[in-house]
Amino acid sequence: MIPALFVLAYLAIVLYIGIFAFRRSSGQSEDFFLAGRSLGPWVFLLSLFGSHMTAFAILGSSGHAFNFGIVTYGLMASSSALVVPLCLLFLGTRLWSVGKRFGLITPVQIFRDRWECGHIGTLIFFLQAALLVPYIIIGVMGGGTTLSVISGGFIPFWLGGLIVALVVMSYVFFGGMRGTAWVNTFQTVLFLSFGAIAVTLISQGMGGFSAVTERLLNNPNTASLLTREKFSLTTFLGYTFNPLSAIAFPHIAIFCLTARKVTQFKRTVIFYPICLLLIWLPCVYLGVAANQATDIPAIEAKIEAKAATGRPVPGDDVMLQLLGRYAPVWVAGLLGAGIMAAVMASDSQILALSTMFTEDIFAFYGGKDRFGEKAQIGTGRLFVVLVTAFAYFTALNAKVAIFDLAVQYAFAGYAAMAPLFVAALCWRGSTKWGALASTLFIAGSTFALYLLPRGYTILGFAPVVPMTLISAALVWGVSLLTPKPSTETINRYFPLSSV
Amino acid sequence: MKIALVVISIAAFYVLHHDWWNWSAARPLAFGFLPVGLWYHALYTVAAAFLMAALVRWCWPSGLERDE
Numbered sequence: 001m002i003p004a005l006f007v008l009a010y011l012a013i014v015l016y017i018g019i020f021a022f023r024r025s026s027g028q029s030e031d032f033f034l035a036g037r038s039l040g041p042w043v044f045l046l047s048l049f050g051s052h053m054t055a056f057a058i059l060g061s062s063g064h065a066f067n068f069g070i071v072t073y074g075l076m077a078s079s080s081a082l083v084v085p086l087c088l089l090f091l092g093t094r095l096w097s098v099g100k101r102f103g104l105i106t107p108v109q110i111f112r113d114r115w116e117c118g119h120i121g122t123l124i125f126f127l128q129a130a131l132l133v134p135y136i137i138i139g140v141m142g143g144g145t146t147l148s149v150i151s152g153g154f155i156p157f158w159l160g161g162l163i164v165a166l167v168v169m170s171y172v173f174f175g176g177m178r179g180t181a182w183v184n185t186f187q188t189v190l191f192l193s194f195g196a197i198a199v200t201l202i203s204q205g206m207g208g209f210s211a212v213t214e215r216l217l218n219n220p221n222t223a224s225l226l227t228r229e230k231f232s233l234t235t236f237l238g239y240t241f242n243p244l245s246a247i248a249f250p251h252i253a254i255f256c257l258t259a260r261k262v263t264q265f266k267r268t269v270i271f272y273p274i275c276l277l278l279i280w281l282p283c284v285y286l287g288v289a290a291n292q293a294t295d296i297p298a299i300e301a302k303i304e305a306k307a308a309t310g311r312p313v314p315g316d317d318v319m320l321q322l323l324g325r326y327a328p329v330w331v332a333g334l335l336g337a338g339i340m341a342a343v344m345a346s347d348s349q350i351l352a353l354s355t356m357f358t359e360d361i362f363a364f365y366g367g368k369d370r371f372g373e374k375a376q377i378g379t380g381r382l383f384v385v386l387v388t389a390f391a392y393f394t395a396l397n398a399k400v401a402i403f404d405l406a407v408q409y410a411f412a413g414y415a416a417m418a419p420l421f422v423a424a425l426c427w428r429g430s431t432k433w434g435a436l437a438s439t440l441f442i443a444g445s446t447f448a449l450y451l452l453p454r455g456y457t458i459l460g461f462a463p464v465v466p467m468t469l470i471s472a473a474l475v476w477g478v479s480l481l482t483p484k485p486s487t488e489t490i491n492r493y494f495p496l497s498s499v
Numbered sequence: 500m501k502i503a504l505v506v507i508s509i510a511a512f513y514v515l516h517h518d519w520w521n522w523s524a525a526r527p528l529a530f531g532f533l534p535v536g537l538w539y540h541a542l543y544t545v546a547a548a549f550l551m552a553a554l555v556r557w558c559w560p561s562g563l564e565r566d567e
Contacts, residue, residue, distance in 0.1 A: 070537040074516070078540040081547040082512060089554060097563040209532035217525055226525035226534040233519055240516065262563045266555050273547040281541055285533075 003324075004151035006333025007340050010190075011167045014183045014344075018171020021179035032176035032377050033105055033355045039258045043185050045268040048255045049275045050184035050341075051348035052084070052246060054135065058191065058283055058339050059142065063315030065287025067306070069225030072287065075239040077280035081273035083243035087418070089269045091247045092256040094425040096265070098493065099257040107253045107421070108360040114424045114493055115432035116485045118364070123436070124420070125360040127443050128250050131410040132353055136387065139346025140165050140395040142316075149320045150336040161395055164340075168347045169388040172354075173381050177258060180347050187341030192278050194338040197331065198323065199282035203289065205326030212289045221307060222291045238462035245414035247421050251352035283319065290318040296325045346391070354383040412464040413446040419472035423479065428494050434479030438471045445470075505558050512550055516543065 025031050039047065054060075065072040095110065104110050108128070112121035143164025144157040155163075171179045203209045216222045224230055246252050259265065294300045298321050302313045319339065323332045358380040362368065368376045420438055423430035445467050449456070458466050484490065521536045529538035 070534055073537055074518075074540045078543045078547070079516060081544040082509075082516065082550075085547070085551045086509065086554075089551070089558075090560075093560050093563055097560075209530070210528075213528060213532040213534070223525065226536070227523050228521075228536055229523040233517060233522070237517060240513070262560070266559070269555055270548055270551045273544045273551065277541060277544040281537075284537065 002329045003333035003336045004147060004155060006330070007147060007150055007336045008163075010337035010340060011163065014186065015167050015171055017182050017186060018175035018179035021171070021175035021182050024178060025176060027374070027377070029358075029373050029376050029380075030103075030105065031178070032380060033351075033359070034254070034258050035176070035178040035181055037100060037258055038260050039181055039264070040260060041264040041267045043181055044255075044259045044264045045271055045275075046188040047181040047184035047258075048252065048268060049272065050188035051180075051251050051255055051345055052249070053188075053191075053279060054139065054345040057279055059146075059316040059319060061280055061283040062287030062290070062319040063317075065225075065284040066290050066302070066315035066318045067312035068231070069228070069288055070284060071228040071231045071236070073280055073284040074228070075236065076242070077276050077284070079240040080243040080246070081276050083240065084246045085269045085272045087244065087247040088256070088265055088272070091421050091425055093262050093265050095247075095253060095256045095421075096259055096262050098425070102492075105254070105257065106356050106359045107248075107250065108356065109364075111420070111424055111435060112364075114485070114489065115430070115435055116489055117432035117435070120432050120436045120439070121360065121364075123443075124439050125356055127413070127439055128248075128417075129353060129356060131413045131446070132250060132349055133391075134410055136346045136349050136353070136391045137394050137398070139168075139344065139349070140388075140391045143168075143340065143344060143346075144395065145317070146320065146336070146340055149317055149324075150332075152324075158396055161392055164344065165388050165392040168344055168350065169384060172347050172351050172388075173384050176380075177254075177351060177355075180351050181255075181258065183347060184345075187344065188275070190341045191338040192275065194335050195278055195282040198319075198327070198335050198338075199286055201328075201331060202286055202322045202326045206289060206292060212292055215292050216288065219292075222288075225288050225291060232460065234460040235457075235462060238465045241415050241462075241464045241468050242411055243415075244418040244468060245411050248414040248417035249352075250356055251348040253421075254352050254355055255348065286322060287315070287318060290315075290322055293318075293322060293325065296321050350384055350387050350391075353387055354380045357383050409446050409449045412449060412462075412467050413442055415464050416442045416445070416467040416471040418468065419475050422472075423475045425493075427479075428490050429479055429484065430475060431479040431482045431484055433482035434475040434477075437474040437478040441474055442467065442471055501557060505554065508550065508553070512547070518543075 026036065030036060061072055061076065098104060098110055102113060104113060108121045108125045111124055112118060140161050144161030147155045147160030147163065148157045171183055203212055206212050213226070216226055290299055291303060294303065299318060302315060305313045323335050327335060358376050362379050363376055367379065420435055423434060449463050456463060518539050521539050524536070525534040527535055529535065
């Protein structure tokens, strides 16, 4: 129960940060949704990184490594270390620039302005929103599970989820983007700091780093986890397409607009890989090492189930189990708070969905003109409440596996949207019809994926590879055949003096 | 010339991500405990930070700074 008290104290701190941010707000919509485009370099780096790292970064990565071994790091972390900073350097800076120049707040606003379209933008909004909702639900579920496990079952899942949902809703409701960015910064510092402590303490508890690795190597059931021999190189290659999703995630794209200066991207681009290393390396190593933690009954049961069936088992709680067994109570409390920080990344997603709804639907269809800017912010806040309530009640009544699956397909859908951003920001010849063709294809193929058997591949590649390539081909091919936006619009986006 | 260098650097880095030569090996263990496949990718991540520093230097979109 003591670790749970640390987590509750942590929740109180983030709530205070959100309310403190509220006192700094100016009441303007740009201030609520984008923190007045005023984030400094370190807050920008840490909050953007924090909002990208969801529960999957800590709980999911160790669970994946528990089942599949060290390949997890190469599949998800080192591929992201190359692709995500490149997206931020070449696309994020351009998003920031057009957002600042033309006063735009969401990707859909940029697409509508760039391609001179209205309802096609609405279609893109619905696709982005539909792909984002499962992430928010998973976040609430992760919060409930974490509090429940850390408190040893004293706090039931429904209450844990309710507490987390209320805290997140409150600081997003009051603090808007500023509150969310400050909380994310605090959270990122917390979980970056405690990764090294966790791996050291747990490994020492298990007999030391070298002893753990040697035992894994000497056990025929676990030796292959320290290589990648059971994983194909083609699948490994396919996973490098997944990080393209980063720039198409609404919460990341919107975060790109919050920097005070474009030069603040420099630090983010350079240090992003280091932040990934600090989080993922300890989590992956501990996930693999958990295969030696047979003195923990819950983990021993998983190991036996894995050996008996030869199939992966649910492993998202292995990190929490290791903490409970090997870390001192006060450290487990602090680390639990760090894990909670990662689980609560749903805050920026809830805010992004609210921002998109108020800007892309409410304001675009006349709400802002009719009811004014205050009503727009009020609508944003109301939407925050509604989304959180929907996520909480859905989380109570749904099975994790359903949304787990949806999130995996959403990844492929967002990665396939990356060509839309490249076309809008880097290619003068792109058109709204190219964007429409790509959007319809992504919506159809993502839905089709949901119906296909899990692990389905096309020519040995994960579906994300053909989806992204076909999406790019459609934007390119259809744009070549269809009329361009006006020269005036193209020149606004690509002035001769530009890069 | 500069663009070609940037493209080649990124492409080479992408190829280096697929370290097939370490695929079936766990040893040597770095620091006595990190399998070579994990150690390689940890180093790769650090190298990615250096590549990004170089890219920021070589192809920073300085034209966008006028919007600050």
